[in-house]
Amino acid sequence: MNNECFIFNERLDTHLRNRPSELEEAKRNGVKIVGFFPGNYVPEELIYASGAVPLCLIHGGNPKPAETALSSVPRVICPFARALIGEMMLKENPFYSAVDMVVAPITCQHLRKTAEIWEYRGEPEVFKLGIPHQVYDGLEVNDFAERLDALKDKLQALTGNKVTDAKLTDAVKLYNRMRQLLRKISLMRTSNTSVISSMDFIKLNHVSFYADPVFMTEVLEEIYGELAESNTASDNDAPRLLLAGPNIAMGDYRVPELVEAAGGNIVIEEICEGVRYYWNEIEAGDDLMKSLAKGYLTDRVPCAFMSSSAGKRLEFMTKLISDFHVSGVIWYELLDCEVYDSEAYFFTQKLSEQNIPMLILEADYGTADIGQFKTRIEAFIEMVKEEVE
Ligand code: SF4
Numbered sequence: 001m002n003n004e005c006f007i008f009n010e011r012l013d014t015h016l017r018n019r020p021s022e023l024e025e026a027k028r029n030g031v032k033i034v035g036f037f038p039g040n041y042v043p044e045e046l047i048y049a050s051g052a053v054p055l056c057l058i059h060g061g062n063p064k065p066a067e068t069a070l071s072s073v074p075r076v077i078c079p080f081a082r083a084l085i086g087e088m089m090l091k092e093n094p095f096y097s098a099v100d101m102v103v104a105p106i107t108c109q110h111l112r113k114t115a116e117i118w119e120y121r122g123e124p125e126v127f128k129l130g131i132p133h134q135v136y137d138g139l140e141v142n143d144f145a146e147r148l149d150a151l152k153d154k155l156q157a158l159t160g161n162k163v164t165d166a167k168l169t170d171a172v173k174l175y176n177r178m179r180q181l182l183r184k185i186s187l188m189r190t191s192n193t194s195v196i197s198s199m200d201f202i203k204l205n206h207v208s209f210y211a212d213p214v215f216m217t218e219v220l221e222e223i224y225g226e227l228a229e230s231n232t233a234s235d236n237d238a239p240r241l242l243l244a245g246p247n248i249a250m251g252d253y254r255v256p257e258l259v260e261a262a263g264g265n266i267v268i269e270e271i272c273e274g275v276r277y278y279w280n281e282i283e284a285g286d287d288l289m290k291s292l293a294k295g296y297l298t299d300r301v302p303c304a305f306m307s308s309s310a311g312k313r314l315e316f317m318t319k320l321i322s323d324f325h326v327s328g329v330i331w332y333e334l335l336d337c338e339v340y341d342s343e344a345y346f347f348t349q350k351l352s353e354q355n356i357p358m359l360i361l362e363a364d365y366g367t368a369d370i371g372q373f374k375t376r377i378e379a380f381i382e383m384v385k386e387e388v389e
Pocket residue numbers: 078079080081108109110111246247273334336337338339340
């Protein structure tokens with residue numbers, strides 16, 4: 001694993017360390033902090049254009065918040081959703097504590113329940129953003145644009161600022177630039193001599209949800225330039241793998257770490273929540289709200305809670321497998337995530353028709369399954385190696 005990308009950028013490390021106190025200072029000056037649940041269905045551009053600070057709440061992997069939530073919800077709620085509830089109850093995470101309002105996209109049933117629990121507890125205010133679960137034609141885009149209009153009204157009332165077309169256009173350009181840079185960095189991994197590891201890329205992507213977006217974009221420009229200059233590592237002959245699944249939270253790094261330790265090389269991810277989606281940009285059309293609705297709903301690869309989404313995701317994954325020269329897929333899902341669990345069999349079958357083996361791992365946040373995971377990952381990587389040779 002190469003850690004340099006993440007470590008060498010001292011500016012980014014320092015910024016993240018100081019970010020909670022910066023947010024506190026901003027709050028004292030009247031700036032609102034608007035949190036939102038992950039899945040890439042909440043347009044940060046809209047929050048940013050209202051003068052509020054957007055923060056995607058992506059912490060996970062730590063068993064304590066997930067266990068804490070068990071006083072409010074049963075264990076059948078997935079560990080990530082429970083972690084969201086537990087973080088809110090514990091009030092130990094400065095990013096979660098800073099939030100004045102949270103936008104909760106209604107995606108799977110677990111995030112729906114999470115939004116309800118946050119709502120019952122009364123603080124902070126929750127705005128539920130309905131997401132059409134079927135997309136057949138333009139009607140759903142219009143419905144979603146209406147919901148985004150309601151969110152815009154809510155943000156204007158919260159901040160006291162008007163979201164003008166000019167502010168929204170600037171925000172769209174800023175976040176498009178961030179996505180472009182993440183995409184350019186990610187695409188470096190199509191080469192066997194890439195110096196950025198999956199762990200570094202995922203962490204960089206995670207930080208982009210908490211950092212100031214202007215600062216983050218500048219740092220991504222720097223990192224891209226530095227990587228482009230140093231992208232001359234010797235050929236890495238480790239098996240090239242794709243990491244798929246519902247969620248990689250900030251702090252939930254066990255599976256990528258075990259894969260690296262076992263000699264595997266994750267070169268690309270297809271994950272719904274926790275990481276920023278960077279494959280498409282928002283068109284700066286005449287009707288910006290409709291452009292946001294289209295960009296966040298239909299121009300992207302759908303997550304598994306959307307109906308008829310598996311075929312589109314399989315098509316996208318097949319393209320990634322080809323472009324990134326992947327020999328095996330690690331499917332990492334969280335315990336009780338029925339929307340992804342019910343698709344695992346379909347993906348195993350379809351990928352085996354392409355001679356791509358897939359390993360399914362299902363985990364809670366905890367250490368009980370580490371030994372078993374280690375053994376299974378090592379055996380899988382050995383098998384992929386033998387098939388490649
Ligand atoms: S991991 Fe699965 S169940 Fe949990 S929030 Fe994500 S999609 Fe929902």
